Amino acid sequence: MPGIDDITNANLIALDLDATDNFGAIDALAELLDRDGRLSDKDAYVQAARAREEETGGTGMEMGIAIPHAKSGGVREPAVAFGRTPAPIKYGDEDADLIFLIAAPEGENNLHVKILSRLARKLIHEDFRASLREAESPEEVMELLRREVQL
Amino acid sequence: MKFVGVTACPTGIAHSAMAAEAIEQAAREKGHDIEVEIHGAMGAEFVSPETIRDADAIIFATDANVADKQRFDGKPKVEVKLREAIDRPGEVVARAEKAAERKAGVAAGGAAGAAGVSDEREEDDDLLASGGGTSKGAEVRRWLMTGVSYMIPFVVAGGILIALAFAFGDTVGVTESNVYENFTIPALFFEIGATAFGMLVPILAGFIAYAMADRPGIAPGIVGGLLANEIGAGFLGGLAAGLLAGAVVMLLKKIKVPGAFGKLMPIIVYPVVGTFVVGAVMILVIGNPIAGATTGMQNWLSGLTGANAALLGLILGAMMAADLGGPINKTAYAFAIAGLAGGAFGPMAAVMAAGMVPPLALALACAVRPKLFTNSERRAGQANWLLGASFITEGAIPFAASDPLRVIPAMIAGSSTTAALSLLFGATLRAPHGGIFVIGLIGNWPLYLLAIAIGTLVSAVLVIALKSFGTDQKAVEEATTSKTTEEKAAATA
Numbered sequence: 001m002p003g004i005d006d007i008t009n010a011n012l013i014a015l016d017l018d019a020t021d022n023f024g025a026i027d028a029l030a031e032l033l034d035r036d037g038r039l040s041d042k043d044a045y046v047q048a049a050r051a052r053e054e055e056t057g058g059t060g061m062e063m064g065i066a067i068p069h070a071k072s073g074g075v076r077e078p079a080v081a082f083g084r085t086p087a088p089i090k091y092g093d094e095d096a097d098l099i100f101l102i103a104a105p106e107g108e109n110n111l112h113v114k115i116l117s118r119l120a121r122k123l124i125h126e127d128f129r130a131s132l133r134e135a136e137s138p139e140e141v142m143e144l145l146r147r148e149v150q151l
Numbered sequence: 152m153k154f155v156g157v158t159a160c161p162t163g164i165a166h167s168a169m170a171a172e173a174i175e176q177a178a179r180e181k182g183h184d185i186e187v188e189i190h191g192a193m194g195a196e197f198v199s200p201e202t203i204r205d206a207d208a209i210i211f212a213t214d215a216n217v218a219d220k221q222r223f224d225g226k227p228k229v230e231v232k233l234r235e236a237i238d239r240p241g242e243v244v245a246r247a248e249k250a251a252e253r254k255a256g257v258a259a260g261g262a263a264g265a266a267g268v269s270d271e272r273e274e275d276d277d278l279l280a281s282g283g284g285t286s287k288g289a290e291v292r293r294w295l296m297t298g299v300s301y302m303i304p305f306v307v308a309g310g311i312l313i314a315l316a317f318a319f320g321d322t323v324g325v326t327e328s329n330v331y332e333n334f335t336i337p338a339l340f341f342e343i344g345a346t347a348f349g350m351l352v353p354i355l356a357g358f359i360a361y362a363m364a365d366r367p368g369i370a371p372g373i374v375g376g377l378l379a380n381e382i383g384a385g386f387l388g389g390l391a392a393g394l395l396a397g398a399v400v401m402l403l404k405k406i407k408v409p410g411a412f413g414k415l416m417p418i419i420v421y422p423v424v425g426t427f428v429v430g431a432v433m434i435l436v437i438g439n440p441i442a443g444a445t446t447g448m449q450n451w452l453s454g455l456t457g458a459n460a461a462l463l464g465l466i467l468g469a470m471m472a473a474d475l476g477g478p479i480n481k482t483a484y485a486f487a488i489a490g491l492a493g494g495a496f497g498p499m500a501a502v503m504a505a506g507m508v509p510p511l512a513l514a515l516a517c518a519v520r521p522k523l524f525t526n527s528e529r530r531a532g533q534a535n536w537l538l539g540a541s542f543i544t545e546g547a548i549p550f551a552a553s554d555p556l557r558v559i560p561a562m563i564a565g566s567s568t569t570a571a572l573s574l575l576f577g578a579t580l581r582a583p584h585g586g587i588f589v590i591g592l593i594g595n596w597p598l599y600l601l602a603i604a605i606g607t608l609v610s611a612v613l614v615i616a617l618k619s620f621g622t623d624q625k626a627v628e629e630a631t632t633s634k635t636t637e638e639k640a641a642a643t644a
Contacts, residue, residue, distance in 0.1 A: 120166070
């Protein structure tokens with residue numbers, strides 16, 4: 001049974017994400033995924049994530065969250081990277097400072113999807129978002145995720 | 152209250168879960184029970200039929216199609232985008248509360264509870280706002296207006312494009328030319344406009360049936376409407392087809408079948424049996440009498456040729472307005488065309504003038520007394536100035552379809568007045584179409600315009616009078632008013 005530690009880790013968390021627009025955030029977070037060995041073809045994945053962003057008119061929500069995501073053959077292992085920007089950036093019509101980039105391989109395994117759904121559900125809760133905004137280190141975020149996002 | 156939520160997004164990884172959580176949270180905060188069915192990458196775990204049966208309303212937050220949506224037929228529904236559910240779940244839940252209350256109101260009022268009658272849609276349109284009405288009449292009116300409001304864009308698009316074709320083009324040649332073989336700009340406009348116009352009756356019929364029987368009504372209704380076109384039954388035939396299709400599917404839905412066969416009903420039985428029954432009735436029962444009556448009317452009109460001008464005008468005018476483009480109208484028009492070919496130009500002028508009156512009169516009535524008309528009628532009313540001026544009688548159909556018993560007599564009175572005056576004034580016309588754009592071809596045009604103006608006034612005054620003293624004034628207000636109570640209060644004030 002995979003857990004949150006299977007789809008993310010401290011290396012995939014950037015609390016001072018250096019990005020000024022949505023595509024920049026996708027690029028920066030994809031770079032983290034690639035370094036962590038989650039991607040087999042980074043360019044293909046980034047293309048897919050950007051396309052998805054365009055298609056949906058931006059994946060930002062009013063609560064300051066954006067969840068860009070893509071299923072792509074360029075993904076080796078399912079993963080989610082988390083970036084927090086010092087100032088909110090434009091995602092479609094909304095401003096987001098909490099960005100979750102989801103990478104899913106083609107033919108995704110359901111258990112990972114369940115974890116991601118669980119994470120997504122958590123994001124609706126105000127206090128959870130506040131904790132993410134206050135976290136001071138990637139490890140602290142991981143602790144929070146382990147505690148809150150479990151099957 | 153008890154709600155069922157359904158969320159779905161194309162990739163199904165995160166957003167459908169977020170929407171589910173948001174709706175659940177908002178509903179529970181308000182003390183409701185809710186169960187959400189998430190359609191995602193791992194498929195969906197369907198909520199049980201009992202849960203659906205007990206639900207007061209269904210909330211759809213979907214950016215993708217949901218399989219087996221028929222499971223929810225007959226329940227009040229609220230449909231939103233995923234984003235709305237995630238960003239503003241409170242509003243979505245509030246809408247579900249309203250939809251549920253309205254359904255409860257309908258049931259308590261003892262109105263015929265057609266399946267899914269109180270569906271809520273996002274548009275601020277009038278097709279559903281009268282769901283709280285208590286009388287059978289209000290219910291029928293809601294069916295008709297649903298058909299009308301979906302039909303109006305086709306009337307406006309088709310009518311205006313055809314009018315433009317006549318405005319740009321050789322008014323005689325444009326109807327004859329085939330844009331695919333002999334390309335001209337007016338022919339292009341005409342072809343596109345005529346295609347939109349061809350959809351008018353099928354859409355009317357399809358969405359009347361939809362209002363009555365929900366989605367399974369659409370196919371039998373649209374096919375019935377196409378057949379109404381085919382047999383030349385006009386919009387009255389379309390009304391008949393739509394009401395028939397809705398009734399047939401409502402009956403089919405009453406048949407309870409056990410187990411696995413139950414699942415086949417919406418997939419196979421409703422469309423196949425419903426469409427066949429409606430089509431057969433249209434062709435076998437409605438088609439033949441219309442064909443026979445058309446021939447009879449033609450012979451009768453030919454026999455009238457010697458009659459005095461005013462009488463012939465009254466008859467031709469009444470025919471033009473009787474079904475606004477249907478078989479009676481077409482018979483009068485064909486008679487005038489025959490006259491044109493034989494060198495008699497008076498009937499053509501009279502027929503065109505009479506055909507211009509209904510849309511003009513309704514445009515005038517809408518401008519003078521907007522409160523008597525629904526939102527979608529008022530929008531159609533503005534286009535009717537142009538449609539009327541272009542002799543596109545069909546512009547009046549939305550009005551006649553939603554309230555035939557008041558609108559048609561009023562239109563007949565004005566049209567026959569105009570046609571009689573046109574013949575008395577000795578107006579002539581040497582083109583078969585074109586309205587105001589062919590004014591140069593009209594003999595005695597100043598009096599001709601006067602005849603049109605008089606008939607327009609007669610029809611407008613009558614339709615205003617009939618609608619003012621009509622009994623279902625309340626229904627109009629309800630239908631015109633949008634969903635919220637504040638707006639409702641404002642409109643009645």
